[in-house]
Each structure stands twice: as structure tokens, then as C-alpha cells.
Amino acid sequence: MYFYKLTIYVLLFFFLNISGFAQLSKVEKKLVKLIDEENDTAISLLKEVVNINSGTMNFKGVREVGQVFIEKFEALGMEAYWQDGSAFNRSGHVVAKIEGGTGKKIMMIGHLDTVFEKDSPNQEWIPLEGNMVKGPGVADMKGGNVIILQTLTALHKQGLLSKLNITVVLTGDEEKSGRPLDLSKKALVDAAKWADIALGFENGDGNPSTAVVARRSSSDWILNVSGKASHSSQIFKPQVGAGAINEASRILHQFYEQLSSEKYLTFNPGVIVGGTTITHDTNLNSGTAFGKDNVVSKELSVAGDIRCISVEQLQKTQKAMKTIVANHLPQTNATITFSGGYPPFSLTDSNYELLEKFSQVSQDLGFGKVNPVDPGDAGAADISFTSEYIDMGLDGLGLGGSHGHTIDETGDLSTLPMQTKRAAVLIYRLTKD
Missing domain, CATH: 3.40.630.10 (Zn peptidases)
Structure with a gap:
């Protein structure tokens, strides 16, 4: 047989x-x-x-x-x-x-x-x-x-x-x-x-x-966030605001909420460093942070990537991310920068x-x-x-x-x-x- x-x-x-x-x-x-x-x-x-x-x-x-x-x-x-x-x-x-x-x-x-x-x-x-x-x-x-x-x-x-x-x-x-x-x-x-x-x-x-x-394309982004350092007991008060870490959390959450369901689009925050003082070397993919649980965070940096199926999708995504970043929590500021990489x-x-x-x-x-x-x-x-x-x-x-x-x-x-x-x-x- x-x-x-x-x-x-x-x-x-x-x-x-x-x-x-x-x-x-x-x-x-x-x-x-x-x-x-x-x-x-x-x-x-x-x-x-x-x-x-x-x-x-x-x-x-x-x-x-x-x-x-x-x-x-x-x-x-x-x-x-x-x-x-x-x-x-x-x-x-x-x-x-x-x-x-x-x-x-x-x-x-x-x-x-x-x-x-x-x-x-x-x-x-x-x-x-x-x-x-x-x-x-x-x-x-x-x-x-x-x-x-x-x-x-x-x-x-x-x-x-x-x-x-x-x-x-x-x-x-x-x-x-x-x-x-x-x-x-x-x-x-x-x-x-x-x-x-x-x-x-x-x-x-x-x-x-x-x-x-x-x-899909492969390109990078850096999110830099700043807040107002203060004793943690004063956080959320008008003169202190939300702090850098809360602002970064808002931004990253809204990235996910608004963009994660789009076909062929991914964005990944791969590294985050935050606290009272930080260093972040994107060339070495490393950083340091100093902070205390009773101090409102002053600085934060996030490095990530974006992958898209077309130039149009990439441009639309970058515009949406910029809009989200610009809607700051009280007493915070944030900027996002994009760098070139592999096109789609x-x-x-x-x-x-x-x-x-x-x-x-x-x-x-x-x-x-x-x-x-x-x-x-x-x-x-x-x-x-x-x-x-x-x-x-x-x-x-x-x-x-x-x-x-x-x-x-x-x-x-x-x-x-x-x-x-x-x-x-x-x-x-x-x-x-």
C-alpha cells in the first residue's frame, strides 16, 4: 500500500x-x-x-x-x-x-x-x-x-x-x-x-x-514633555498643574484611542524616561531618571516609531498626533518631532x-x-x-x-x-x- x-x-x-x-x-x-x-x-x-x-x-x-x-x-x-x-x-x-x-x-x-x-x-x-x-x-x-x-x-x-x-x-x-x-x-x-x-x-x-x-514605512518620533516641579501635595492646583508624567499619559492614551484601530497603521512608544531630571540619548537608546514619589514630575521623554502603508497615511497620522499633543493639561507643555526613515x-x-x-x-x-x-x-x-x-x-x-x-x-x-x-x-x- x-x-x-x-x-x-x-x-x-x-x-x-x-x-x-x-x-x-x-x-x-x-x-x-x-x-x-x-x-x-x-x-x-x-x-x-x-x-x-x-x-x-x-x-x-x-x-x-x-x-x-x-x-x-x-x-x-x-x-x-x-x-x-x-x-x-x-x-x-x-x-x-x-x-x-x-x-x-x-x-x-x-x-x-x-x-x-x-x-x-x-x-x-x-x-x-x-x-x-x-x-x-x-x-x-x-x-x-x-x-x-x-x-x-x-x-x-x-x-x-x-x-x-x-x-x-x-x-x-x-x-x-x-x-x-x-x-x-x-x-x-x-x-x-x-x-x-x-x-x-x-x-x-x-x-x-x-x-x-x-x-510599511518605518520612521521615528520623539515626544518631549515638561511640567512644573512642586511638592506632590500641590498637584492639580492651578499654580502647579498636572505634571509631566500625567501629560505624557494623556497623550499616549489618546494616540491609542484615536489611531490604534486604523488598518496597517502601528505606532509604538518603545522607550520612556521621566522624573524631576532626566537624560535621554536616542543614539544609544538609553537614559536616566531621578525623581521622588512626593515630587511632581518636571521632565519626560518618549521615543517611538510609526509604520504606515502609504505616504498619505503617514502624513495623516503625524497630523493627528500633533493635534493630540497640542491639547495640553494645565501647567504642562509638550512637543513631538518626527524623523525620516524607510518610506512605504x-x-x-x-x-x-x-x-x-x-x-x-x-x-x-x-x-x-x-x-x-x-x-x-x-x-x-x-x-x-x-x-x-x-x-x-x-x-x-x-x-x-x-x-x-x-x-x-x-x-x-x-x-x-x-x-x-x-x-x-x-x-x-x-x-x-
Whole structure:
């Protein structure tokens, strides 16, 4: 009985793949074959770069990984170079370009850095059972970088790459962005202004049956509150008022009451320091407070973030927060300031259209339908900086895996050729449209 069931499953899988492949053109079938032939090479390259520590602040390691990819892109006939990051206090970025035709202009996005610095215990490639491997950045996102390269390699070997318009940007500071952001993200913005379509090869939610059509923004706010210090027995009297802590409590409660139910909007007061005297260093994410239970609080500071699905939602939220802050309790004052961060990768019909094209490619390859990740579950990423300029975009096209940003980060090597085939056929079809 077991053999009978196993035979049925094998035949069904074979039938689905054959029926899917029947939808592929001759060129697309050749791309699939080339990717399978290069898969061992791709795995070897992934192992090589995973074993190079490239924690964001290890500038030498980030550049070393970047140089590996520069040489590979140059071998494909692309113009590839290192963009120094000293102006924004980071290692830098890799940019690779080829312009060979009048078709769609496509940018492909990856990042070289990981969250695992040189003092992390997670430093090397460790094979696990089956197709799984453990290692720093294997899924987030050195696997995605290899998928980009292998996609372009297959197109090159088919004689197609030289006829396409492609720009690749592999940033060196995705996990810990350099400042100022306008310099840190300039390579992405410049490429986006040139491009029609952006494809991001982050690992998304780690599930290759999904892709990311939208990401929420990520920006910061600081609330500073002052009150009138006095003996606690005098609180609420006209000459003393409510105190800084009560004023901050009012503001934060009204933020929650008025804004917490809005779809895709979140705001989080992550740090609060209050008392008679305080220090609050937002760069170090730390502070101190001195106060007594019988003294009305004089100073308070809150640091938080906002995440929104669109620029319009962000602007509306900031306006509402300012209005709430301005309605002071007696003898108190408060100000809120907002700082720039990652913009939203906006939810658009054209992004869904691109997802449909990608999903059709996946089905034609026999890999099944691809569904959108809930934007509420998708954090900010480098592709967000392209949203203002491109016609359509899609992210989460990288290697399958799990436990990202932990020492147990793993990648599923069986998804490497699958994701590469999807990307190669998608790009071929997009440039033919």
C-alpha cells in the first residue's frame, strides 16, 4: 500500500511538472536547463560568501563579499563597481549595470550585510539534514544575492543578457542603515529613477509560495514633555498643574484611542524616561531618571516609531498626533518631532499585476500559485526607497528559510534553483511584453 501511494504521488508530481513545462517556450525551457546545470556552482558560491563575515559594521568583510559579486558580474559583461560608503559611515554598495536594448528597465535588489557581527557565535556554513543549511545570512540575504547572479548567468548563457536593461544594487547597510539616509540610499533611488520595474530578493517570510507586494514605512518620533516641579501635595492646583508624567499619559492614551484601530497603521512608544531630571540619548537608546514619589514630575521623554502603508497615511497620522499633543493639561507643555526613515513600499494595483505575472510563471514551471504576504506582516526593506519612482515592484523573491536574525538562521537549498528559474523566466517575459 505504501509503495502504491508513493507511486501515485511521484506520478502526480511528474504530471504537474510536465503539464507546467508544456506552457514554457523553447527559450524558457533552455533557461531552466541552464539553471539546473549551474546549481552546484551556485551552492558553492553561497557557501563561500556565507563563510565571509559581513556584519554591517565589519566594513572590510562587507566589501570582501561585494568584491566576490563584482567579479562575477563583470564576467557576464556587466559594468560593476564599488560605491564607497564613507560619506554615510558604512562600507558601501555594489552596483552592476547592463543596457542593451529598448525594453523594460529592471532593477534587482539585494544586500551584502548581515546582522551577525564579528563577535557573533554564528560564523560559518553548517549543513543540516536534507536540503537545509545553517549559517549567517544564508537566507537574509546572501541566498537572494546568489539567485540574482544565477538568474543573470542563465540569461547570459542563453545570449539574452546583452540585449536587456538591468541594474543590480547590493547594498552594504540594509540591516543597519547609514546616515544621512539620502546618501545611504542614493544608489537605490538613482536606480529606481532609471527603472520601470523593481525586483527585491529578500527572503520575505521565508515561504516561496508567497511574495511581497507592499511594505510599511518605518520612521521615528520623539515626544518631549515638561511640567512644573512642586511638592506632590500641590498637584492639580492651578499654580502647579498636572505634571509631566500625567501629560505624557494623556497623550499616549489618546494616540491609542484615536489611531490604534486604523488598518496597517502601528505606532509604538518603545522607550520612556521621566522624573524631576532626566537624560535621554536616542543614539544609544538609553537614559536616566531621578525623581521622588512626593515630587511632581518636571521632565519626560518618549521615543517611538510609526509604520504606515502609504505616504498619505503617514502624513495623516503625524497630523493627528500633533493635534493630540497640542491639547495640553494645565501647567504642562509638550512637543513631538518626527524623523525620516524607510518610506512605504506602497500597495498598488500594478504591484498586484506583477505578482500575477510572477505567479503565472511559477505555475507554468510547475511550482504552484504565489500569494501575497499580508502587508501588515512585512517590515521595511531597501525596495521601499524605489516605490515613488517605479511603475511596479515585487519583493520576497529570495531563498526559502527560517529563524532569520537569530543564530539558528537556516536556508532551504531546494528553493535556490526554484527561485532562480522563476526570476529568470519572469525577467524574460517582462522584457518581451
